[in-house]
Amino acid sequence: MMDLIPAPLRVTRDRRGLARLDADTRLEAGPGTEGVARWLRATVGAATGLPLPGHGDGESRIRLAVDPALPPEGYRLALGGPDRLIAGGSAAGVFWGAQTLRQLLGPDAFRRAPVRPGRHWELPKITVEDEPRFRWRGLLLDVARHFMPKEGVLRYLDLMAAHKLNVFHFHLTDDQGWRVEILRHPRLTAIGSWRSRTKFGHRASPLWDERPHGGFYTQDDIREIVAYAAERHITVVPEIDVPGHSQAAIAAYPELGNTDVLSARGREGGALSVWDTWGISPHVLAPTEDTLRFYEGVFEEVLELFPSEFVHVGGDECLKDEWRASPAAQARRRELGLADEDELQSWFIGHFDRWLSARGRRLIGWDEILEGGLAPGAAVSSWRGRSGGIAAARAGHDVVMCPEQQVYLDHRQHDGPDEPVPIGYVRTLEDVYRFEPVPPELTPAQARHVLGAQANLWTEATEDHTRVDYQAFPRLAAFAEVVWSGLPAPAERDVAGFERRMAAHYGRLDAVGVGYRPPSGPRPWQRRPGVLGRPIDGPPPNR
Incomplete structure (x- = not known):
């Protein structure tokens, strides 16, 4: 080789x-x-x-x-x-x-x-x-939790190209920040792109970085990123989250939220701030016509910036307590003839499925969007294991496999105490190398719906490019081989041979300045006292 x-x-x-x-x-x-x-x-x-x-x-x-x-x-x-x-x-x-x-x-x-x-x-x-095995060989980079300046994004496009990855999933909005300029709604970035502080540490004894954090990409920045990616034969797929993971948008435009519930709880006019902690915010978009029109305007500008076939709408982790408590949301549900709040979420996603389809684009969302049914052209990102991908492929939907158990690169690589800010499961280089994107339960016809796979790098505990490098590499190289090369079954893969070839590849990573995790063990980490070096919220260390 x-x-x-x-x-x-x-x-x-x-x-x-x-x-x-x-x-x-x-x-x-x-x-x-x-x-x-x-x-x-x-x-x-x-x-x-x-x-x-x-x-x-x-x-x-x-x-x-x-x-x-x-x-x-x-x-x-x-x-x-x-x-x-x-x-x-x-x-x-x-x-x-x-x-x-x-x-x-x-x-x-x-x-x-x-x-x-x-x-x-x-x-x-x-x-x-x-030739590649899959047409979708992706990396998700979350710039909503911790903003990555444009030069860092361009650098990661180069690193993707060097590993023959060709889809950049750009996670641009979340509860903790809105990162793309929308000209008709300027407060999304004027207000929604900055939070007052950032939480680290355990729920019981949180630590705080009290400095404001934020930033956003202008529309010209986005055009530059998309053009730079295209020169490297990488497609940029934008993600604009609806109806959950939307607190930053609601902070900018309170009328997008469930104002009757928020006002009753002492937040006059529905006022919220951009979220400064992690987890799943209970504040979600109100299911109104005004909300739909607002986001149609957002997506109109997004489509002008991103020529990709697919547009990601999130659709995951939408807590429905506010809808249950909101007289306005309940009236809307009854008006639409929907049985419950799950169907209300499906109605919300279905609206944008049809809206994007009418404009020649395809909706893709996290596997929760399967609940309630999808239009034939919609695709699914299967993150909660393989089951969502299996169900979607059996129903005739295209699938991108990205199960958190194997290809979430923000998860720690080692269970030792020196691993910086350990979160999630332990996922070693070998674990990633043995990842198989096509579930064996699928028939050959169903398996053809698996477009490929994607590694996801969320940034709650990854505050700058040095930490992104440490979390991504060398595991991203293993992932790239999985989605490009025609490898044998996971149990038969030559892990030792891959690691031998990686010995030469580390020299290439050194030459471009990638701060990867060394193969011999954790790199000594310079911690900022009270900020780094402690686990953040997440599954127990050995789960």
Whole structure:
């Protein structure tokens, strides 16, 4: 496998010896591959010091070509002679082949400038034939709980591309913050993007970071992120949560909440603040026509910013106590002829399912949206284990598998006391590597509804990019191999072989400055007293 991550489908050695790249090596881009050539010059060219001109007199060249006979994201990388070829079934396939070329050049090809200028570069004389197992190879990044500045998001898109991941699930809104500018509703960011403080520690004895926390992306920031992702053949799927996980929006526009209940409880006019703690807020959107019109306006601007086929609407963890206590919500339920509050939530999700479908988009939501039925085009993110995904696929819905038991990367990697802010279950590198996205209970026809899988990185306890790195890597590399490579059954996977290849891959991660968790054990952690180094709310340490 030449220490490649993710492992390719086939590698054959063409001949002994090494192929050489030098200052005379030219890079020739066939029709449709111009963007890949720009990326190669900007990254590999910058790291190696090679100019990679489009024309020249030397025999050595790298040729990029689209070959429709190859699978859409498949590629063929042939390095046996002076005419090196990267062919793909599409520009995306050529790009994934270019990522493999970069890995073969070694860790220094991942730097931003040459560390040994003037050297020539060598490649093994091999042919790599490869294609992905799944079309959806995703990473969710939660920027609502802890905001990640734009440069950090762009960095993670580069890291995704380096691992051949192609869907970025952008979790933009939640109780603790609203992160995307909506021009017609400016208070969503003026008020909803900032909270007064942040909670750490146990429920019984919480600790507080008393500094305000917040931030948001302007619409031009979003356009830049989406364009940057597209250059790397990554689709950005936005998530705007409804009807739960919406306290930040209600703080900005109190009329979105159940004002009769809130006023009766002493919050005049329904006033709330952006939530400063974790868990599930009891404050949810009111099921009114005005709320629907408000969010239609939000989604109209979201659709202008994000061209993705899918739009994620959340739909999870909607506590219904306010609806039960609200005379207005109960009157609305009866008016709609609904039996209970569960059906009221289904009505809410169903409205936006139809609204998005009418505009040529597809709704996707967490597996709670199955409760009450879905329109045929809607898809499900199965996070509460595999059961939601199984039920959705059997009902004919497309599924993205992301069970918290295996691919929630905010969960701790070790049960020792040195693991920083441990939450959730222990999920080791091996646990992730043995994840199987397609449940064996599905028939072949049902299994075709599994679009792929996604690793989720929530940020309640992940306050900056160094902690995101520590939680994500090396487990994200294992996940990338699961969703790209045609691996055997989980029990038969070569964990030792993967870890051996990772020994080389750590050098690549070092070169781009990823603060991964070392394979030998927890990294010594510099804690801020009273803030880091203590468990936050979550399942018991050994559950």
